[in-house]
Amino acid sequence: MTKITFIESLKQGLLKHHVHDIDDILTDYEDYFNEQLNLGKSEEDIAKRLGDVKSIIKDYTNSKEQQHKKWFDLVAVGFIAMPLLIMLYGVLIVFAATTLVMWAIGVYYLFQLDTFSFMPYIPMGVHVLYIILSWASAVLFFSLSVRLFSTTKSMTMQYLVKQSIRIGDYHIKPIYQKLLIYSSIVSVLMMIVGYVISSIVAKDFQYWHAWNWFR
């Protein structure tokens, strides 16, 4: 088999199986022929070494189910993935904003500011618990944002670049996992302790009434 017959029968076979981007595949085999010809090998020998054309074609069409799914992927990307991605980025913005707000609330109480009349009154001493609570929540939402961002980025890659519906590989540093766990524990703990201490200080289980939070 000569170079031309090899390349041509490979091309015809791939065309018959609707393999996409055939020229890209052929380049590899043309390169192979050229390099081996430069070494002085005969076209016949090179073709023999490359192997049976039919089995090569089979190697390219083994992922045939994927090709059948192609139209489904395209439709799904348009109607499901895009709105989903937009939503996810929306949630991401909310998480990031919550991180900032939680951090700011902590700072507000730390410096005993009274700039905003709408901020609920918290007595001295008890306020430390609420500062810890808001900062723990800030860390919690920060790690959630990082996590969501990693997944969403990976999904965007899959959907928009490769047009296939699945979550790709993504990588989250263990430190963010730990942050997520510890900050959730601290948040829940502070909520409970905050409630108990506030109730004791205000001598009222509904201490928010005692401190006139909702006037």
Added chain:
Amino acid sequence: MNIQYKKGILDLLVLAMLQKKDQYGYDISESISMKIEISPGTIYPILRKMKDDGFVTTYLSEVSGGPARKYYHITELGIHQYQKLKQEWNELKTITSYFLEENND
């Protein structure tokens, strides 16, 4: 060597080469088919599959006086895949040697 062994390890070999530097497609198929007996025609479909999976990208590079050559470049996704496969290989190696050594006793 068992054909199943060869096929199972090819992805890792290709990614290991690419993770060092971009490679000319011909060099990939030649260096692998020189070491383990496998037809170069088997390696190109694997490279193509990796490209479809987003592990590698390709580009054409002009060489003075000759036709453009097709080069392969590993992506970030490909590097993750390489690390994953490498870890799996190491685990397999440990397990295998554990059983082999036990049988020696």
